[in-house]
Amino acid sequence: MQNDKALLSQLTESVGGSGDEGEPRKILMDKVRNLVDEVSVDYLGNVIMRKNGEGLGRHPRIMLAAHLDEITLIVKKIGDGGFLRIAQVGGFDPRTLLGQEVTVFGREHLYGIIGSKPPHLSTLEERKKSVPLDELFVDLGMAEAKVRELVRVGDRLTIRRKTMELAGDRMSGKSMDNRASVTALAICLEQLKKLRFQPDVYAVATTQEEIGAFGAETAGFRLQPDLAIAIDVCHGEMPGVEADLAKKLGDGPVITFGPRIHPKLYKKLLDTAKKARIPFQIEVSQGPTWTDADNLQVVQMGIPTALISIPLRYMHTSVETLEFSDVKNAGLLLAHFIANLNSDFVEELTWYLKN
Amino acid sequence: MKELIQSFAKIPGPAGSEAEIARAIRTKIESVADEVYTDVLGNLYAIKKPQSNSSAITKTVLISAHMDEPGVSVVDIDEDGFLRIAPLGHLKPSELIGQRVQFARTKIAGVIAADGDVARDKVEFPNLFIDIAVRSKEDAHKLVQIGDAAAFDYEFQEITPRVLLSHALDNRVSCAVAVDLLEKIQLSFQLVVVFSTQQQVGSRGIQVAGYRINPDLAMVLGATPAGDTPKSKNIQVKMGGGVAIKAQDAAMVVAPALRDYLIQLAESDQIPAQIEVASTARSDASAIQVSRSGVPTCGLSVPMRYLDSPSQMVHMDDVENMRKLLEAWLRSDKLFTHFTY
Numbered sequence: 001m002q003n004d005k006a007l008l009s010q011l012t013e014s015v016g017g018s019g020d021e022g023e024p025r026k027i028l029m030d031k032v033r034n035l036v037d038e039v040s041v042d043y044l045g046n047v048i049m050r051k052n053g054e055g056l057g058r059h060p061r062i063m064l065a066a067h068l069d070e071i072t073l074i075v076k077k078i079g080d081g082g083f084l085r086i087a088q089v090g091g092f093d094p095r096t097l098l099g100q101e102v103t104v105f106g107r108e109h110l111y112g113i114i115g116s117k118p119p120h121l122s123t124l125e126e127r128k129k130s131v132p133l134d135e136l137f138v139d140l141g142m143a144e145a146k147v148r149e150l151v152r153v154g155d156r157l158t159i160r161r162k163t164m165e166l167a168g169d170r171m172s173g174k175s176m177d178n179r180a181s182v183t184a185l186a187i188c189l190e191q192l193k194k195l196r197f198q199p200d201v202y203a204v205a206t207t208q209e210e211i212g213a214f215g216a217e218t219a220g221f222r223l224q225p226d227l228a229i230a231i232d233v234c235h236g237e238m239p240g241v242e243a244d245l246a247k248k249l250g251d252g253p254v255i256t257f258g259p260r261i262h263p264k265l266y267k268k269l270l271d272t273a274k275k276a277r278i279p280f281q282i283e284v285s286q287g288p289t290w291t292d293a294d295n296l297q298v299v300q301m302g303i304p305t306a307l308i309s310i311p312l313r314y315m316h317t318s319v320e321t322l323e324f325s326d327v328k329n330a331g332l333l334l335a336h337f338i339a340n341l342n343s344d345f346v347e348e349l350t351w352y353l354k355n
Numbered sequence: 356m357k358e359l360i361q362s363f364a365k366i367p368g369p370a371g372s373e374a375e376i377a378r379a380i381r382t383k384i385e386s387v388a389d390e391v392y393t394d395v396l397g398n399l400y401a402i403k404k405p406q407s408n409s410s411a412i413t414k415t416v417l418i419s420a421h422m423d424e425p426g427v428s429v430v431d432i433d434e435d436g437f438l439r440i441a442p443l444g445h446l447k448p449s450e451l452i453g454q455r456v457q458f459a460r461t462k463i464a465g466v467i468a469a470d471g472d473v474a475r476d477k478v479e480f481p482n483l484f485i486d487i488a489v490r491s492k493e494d495a496h497k498l499v500q501i502g503d504a505a506a507f508d509y510e511f512q513e514i515t516p517r518v519l520l521s522h523a524l525d526n527r528v529s530c531a532v533a534v535d536l537l538e539k540i541q542l543s544f545q546l547v548v549v550f551s552t553q554q555q556v557g558s559r560g561i562q563v564a565g566y567r568i569n570p571d572l573a574m575v576l577g578a579t580p581a582g583d584t585p586k587s588k589n590i591q592v593k594m595g596g597g598v599a600i601k602a603q604d605a606a607m608v609v610a611p612a613l614r615d616y617l618i619q620l621a622e623s624d625q626i627p628a629q630i631e632v633a634s635t636a637r638s639d640a641s642a643i644q645v646s647r648s649g650v651p652t653c654g655l656s657v658p659m660r661y662l663d664s665p666s667q668m669v670h671m672d673d674v675e676n677m678r679k680l681l682e683a684w685l686r687s688d689k690l691f692t693h694f695t696y
Binding site for chain 2 (some may be wrong): 018019020042043044045046074075076078080085087088089134139147152153154157208211212214215217218219221222
């Protein structure tokens with residue numbers, strides 16, 4: 001458990017924005033190399049971790065998808081005085097950016113802060129509103145000439161944040177969305193060492209989810225699995241959010257049902273959790289899940305797809321907060337699901353409209 | 356090159372009505388490409404086979420330049436012969452008032468105007484119509500059908516000998532660069548140039564082209580808004596400041612290895628270049644990148660002033676630098692090896 005928490009800390013303190021996931025990719029690959037049969041990386045940077053099932057005959061192929069990327073910012077313009085103007089890669093809540101310390105990944109790693117006009121100099125109207133992204137800037141504390149030497153348009157930046165273990169079992173930091181699920185993948189792979197299972201497992205840390213789930217889409221096309229499970233985060237309960245829009249931290253991973261979810265996979269996940277005595281919660285989604293699952297479902301001729309989520313407070317800020325037992329239980333649920341899977345079940349998946 | 360751009364820019368080709376611009380391009384490339392064909396979405400393909408003495412395993416590079424431009428299509432004709440319209444692509448209704456248009460199929464001219472009872476800044480598409488100067492629905496029907504599409508209609512101009520002004524420079528400039536390339540280049544791998552359709556309505560054409568060709572590497576030629584005009588919002592790219600190497604647009608991110616390779620080539624060949632981070636502009640790059648198992652995709656863009664208007668402005672220096680960097684990239688040593696993880 002402590003090892004798994006250390007992995008989550010390490011992953012969340014590394015920086016890997018969409019399309020630029022090098023740092024967390026390396027950490028993950030080092031961690032899982034001995035847990036699986038093969039690790040490979042494709043053109044979009046997806047990390048594909050294959051673990052072979054046992055037994056004769058055709059092995060069902062299962063794909064697990066947890067996105068590796070995180071929301072970051074990008075330098076859009078170097079303005080007069082060397083102040084950087086910035087744009088989103090993904091969707092930071094701009095209300096939370098003012099006054100933050102950032103690291104700019106220029107020719108070297110540079111520390112800066114996000115500033116804007118102080119309240120004394122703002123009008124009453126301006127003070128009532130949050131500062132839009134277009135009016136925020138990054139101050140690197142350097143002369144303009146030096147900034148231009150070290151920073152280029154297109155360089156990434158993000159908030160500097162140490163991951164924190166809170167009292168109890170909770171952790172807080174940036175990019176818990178979705179390194180929590182990547183950690184759950186690693187926990188699942190560890191657990192599979194102790195279990196017997198028939199399917200060939202392709203655990204994929206996918207790229208570019210925050211800008212359109214592109215990594216999952218192309219990895220799904222390459223692997224053509226018999227079924228896929230996306231692992232992502234959902235909203236955790238907090239003041240001001242209706243109970244039906246959020247799940248409880250610590251009450252277990254969340255299993256989603258809805259039109260993007262294959263009903264038999266959903267049921268199998270519930271049965272697995274009950275049988276293995278793993279706590280779980282249920283979420284119903286009427287439309288898009290806004291996860292890798294949406295894209296995976298319609299790859300090629302269609303993939304039966306399910307979604308498991310980890311409840312997370314303050315999504316898309318740098319203080320995303322979760323309870324670690326949910327991460328652990330998500331990993332266990334995945335492992336038990338895989339161990340309970342056989343070819344008969346997979347073959348029936350195409351026929352769900354019949355029953 | 357300028358003549359080529361001019362000849363392409365004057366042809367109306369709103370999204371979905373690219374047949375005429377495709378024919379014009381086809382005439383230019385038929386004799387220089389090894390194979391030319393079109394597909395069901397109207398994409399025009401030009402194949403340039405590898406040099407025969409090459410022993411290398413055949414790789415394929417796809418270069419795309421979309422042919423279409425924004426426009427409007429007729430959704431209804433009223434009793435007095437005024438044509439009600441819907442947009443093809445991202446157009447702001449209030450900015451269309453007073454614009455001259457030309458229908459792609461019939462070349463009928465018209466002007467866009469708005470209902471008299473709506474304030475100009477409140478105008479939405481249902482309030483707009485095209486006036487083609489007829490008196491009745493019957494007369495209008497002789498000239499126009501429901502579904503006919505029209506594009507902006509303005510003269511191509513050289514504001515200075517080096518600065519061009521026209522509608523549809525996005526993306527006929529890139530079409531001209533690609534045609535010029537096809538005329539002059541021979542490579543040791545297969546080159547497929549796709550003149551794609553329907554970029555304005557969601558990069559529909561290139562989706563199927565990417566699937567069909569399944570290239571090893573793709574390059575998207577396009578345009579990006581220039582920010583060197585008064586009080587423009589946080590855009591570093593300048594018109595005349597060099598070809599823009601895409602780092603990010605509103606729909607995709609270029610892998611750092613691909614982007615940096617182009618930056619290095621521009622530096623070592625002393626080709627003026629800038630870096631594009633465009634948070635509002637979209638391109639065909641996002642759609643090619645997710646083709647099949649994923650395609651390494653990068654982009655070069657011509658900086659363009661007033662990109663969202665019928666008066667688009669480009670500098671020939673930037674166009675020529677796009678052409679140079681494109682060729683330097685295609686001829687570079689590590690073209691197929693610089694992007695593996």
